Amino acid sequence: MAQFRSRATDEITDRLLVRFGCEILSVIPGRVSTEVDARLSFDASATVTRAERLIELYQAQGIHIDRVLIKVAATWEGIQAAAELEHKGIHTNLTLLFSFCQAVACGQAKVQLISPFVGRIYDWYKKSAGPAWVESDNTGAKDPGVKSVTQIFNYYKKMGIATEVMGASFRNIGQITALAGCDLLTISPELLAQLAANGAPLTSALDAQSAKTLDTQRVAYDEAGFRFALNEDAMGTEKLAEGIRAFCADAVKLDQLLLAA
Numbered sequence: 001m002a003q004f005r006s007r008a009t010d011e012i013t014d015r016l017l018v019r020f021g022c023e024i025l026s027v028i029p030g031r032v033s034t035e036v037d038a039r040l041s042f043d044a045s046a047t048v049t050r051a052e053r054l055i056e057l058y059q060a061q062g063i064h065i066d067r068v069l070i071k072v073a074a075t076w077e078g079i080q081a082a083a084e085l086e087h088k089g090i091h092t093n094l095t096l097l098f099s100f101c102q103a104v105a106c107g108q109a110k111v112q113l114i115s116p117f118v119g120r121i122y123d124w125y126k127k128s129a130g131p132a133w134v135e136s137d138n139t140g141a142k143d144p145g146v147k148s149v150t151q152i153f154n155y156y157k158k159m160g161i162a163t164e165v166m167g168a169s170f171r172n173i174g175q176i177t178a179l180a181g182c183d184l185l186t187i188s189p190e191l192l193a194q195l196a197a198n199g200a201p202l203t204s205a206l207d208a209q210s211a212k213t214l215d216t217q218r219v220a221y222d223e224a225g226f227r228f229a230l231n232e233d234a235m236g237t238e239k240l241a242e243g244i245r246a247f248c249a250d251a252v253k254l255d256q257l258l259l260a261a
Helices: 009-025 044-062 078-089 102-109 119-134 143-160 171-179 189-200 223-232 235-260
Strands: 034-035 068-074 094-095 113-115 164-166
Touching: 009 034, 009 044, 009 102, 009 235, 034 113, 044 068, 044 078, 068 078, 068 143, 078 094, 078 102, 078 223, 094 235, 102 143, 102 235, 119 143, 119 164, 119 171, 119 235, 143 164, 143 171, 164 171, 171 189, 223 235
Parallel strands: 034 068, 068 094, 094 113, 113 164
Antiparallel strands: none
């Protein structure tokens, strides 16, 4: 990266991210997600521009466009940026997704993949309940994070929405087994080891064909409707804002490291 030291910090950051992505792709057969700077979470145009640069950098390294997912926060602006990128053939992964309205809007935008955060939803409800929380009443299919992803999965399958659902941010193997059958799950090595040690048979808890028989009505959001629905969801609003702040803080730290190098 030394030859790019005189370039703008944002370009150096993107080149570094692509370098990491290429290293990952050299050892895995699938896709890698590369994130647009979270400080652009409320700027659709700037998000598109940065995403296009990331893809150009990957292509310059001989990486096919289908092996890269551009990771964008699921704000209204991020979702609109993703819709434009998908129209251009650039696939997206919408992250920091906590609310059903975010999932609906992502489906409308025909994004490639969403990453609902199971564990962070669970954390919020547990903290909110305080001493009233009863763990046994909030495990397996009754876990708030599991219920959220199940609702999204069933809605997508019922409505024929092609967007992939990838459950993420797990706290325990019970959450994972309760979402077996989901399109994708991203699981930490520690929890994978626990699953392997468990040895119990794993059966699908979610089923696309069964979801098609549910009595579910289609929902659609324009900007005003989306913002109101998200505002009505205290958990979704708080966790989205918290996640963006955390990602932005990390971006600032990376900038400082690059400037000091």
